[in-house]
Amino acid sequence: MELEKLIEVRRNLHQIPELGFQEEKTQTFLLDYIKQLPQEALTIETWRTGIFVKVDGKRGEKTIGYRADIDGLPLNEETGLDFRSVHQGRMHACGHDLHMTIALGVLTRLASDPADHHVVFLFQPAEEGPGGAEPMLQADFLKQHKPDTIFGLHIAPELPVGSVSTKPGLLFANTSELFIDFKGVGGHAAFPHMAKDMVVAGSSFVTHLQQIVARRVDPLDSAVITIGKMEAGTVQNIIAQEARLEGTIRTLTPESMDQVKSDIEKLAKGFEISNDCHISIHYGSNYYQVFNDTEAVQSFKHTVDSSSYEFKDASMAMTGEDFGYMLKEIPGFMFWLGVESEAGLHQSALNPKEEAMLVGVNLVEAHMRGL
């Protein structure tokens, strides 16, 4: 598939972002596309809203896995593009429209000219949450066609088109979603002493959370606690009976994640006493760190160095990716693909340069053929 077709496919997918495990239209679009390819070497199987496609290799001594995530985010798009999302409040703001298109581009080439090895494409739902990688690993299809190695990419708005970046070892953090509910006693705004104000408790809790990062985590280690959403109260002159915080925790090791969670729980116990309220904590989905296999990264660097594209050494990032669960079971790697966008990941104006998709297709295909 060449650039013009990649752009057409990407723009179609960009218009129909859907949240995790609701990717019905996306799945239909992908299946319709895949079914019009030469079918001789293909085995196609759906898994929930995702899809597996195996391309039989010419020799088939090994099986290579390639993963693309397919869900969008709950965000209103503000790019002003002609092909912007037609789903109100939903946007492909993390590049999964490009991830899918690149996978389709490689699949298109392999369907008419297979690689030596078998290749299994995993179109995976729900990366942004609640997490599709861990359950997808349990699918019978993967038990029958278990990859010997697996890889995938993520767009990088800050990198130039024509460059890619990765590193051996830890690439992305351990993550956990965080939901905290406060229950106190509402009342008249004029009589705070007769109520238990959950706006004060909740907002104070947000600032105290940062003390865990500053004072409980080893300064030579790292952690992030971000509260992205806060809800409380009903109107300006009623003291709020309830508050809710929604956020995410990021750490460099699974052990630090346990430590941070335990510190948050201790903080909540203290707040329950000092604010005379009830606090409940839920963690939602947790993602295991993305840990790249050293040999796999070296081999990919060799692929890139043999091409006209540029390899840059990456630093660790506090982003999360449920692809970490796949890398825990199957050696492989993830890499960043430069797409040059002023607006970053998870921003409503994200606008990747589409020509980067051809770089992705060329490198992924070259790497599969070279393994």
Ligand SMILES: CC(=O)N[C@@H](CCC[C@H](N)C(=O)O)C(=O)O
């Ligand atoms: C690459 C990327 O941006 N991934 C997301 C993964 C989200 C995990 C989960 N929903 C959470 O917020 O903890 C990220 O936010 O890093």
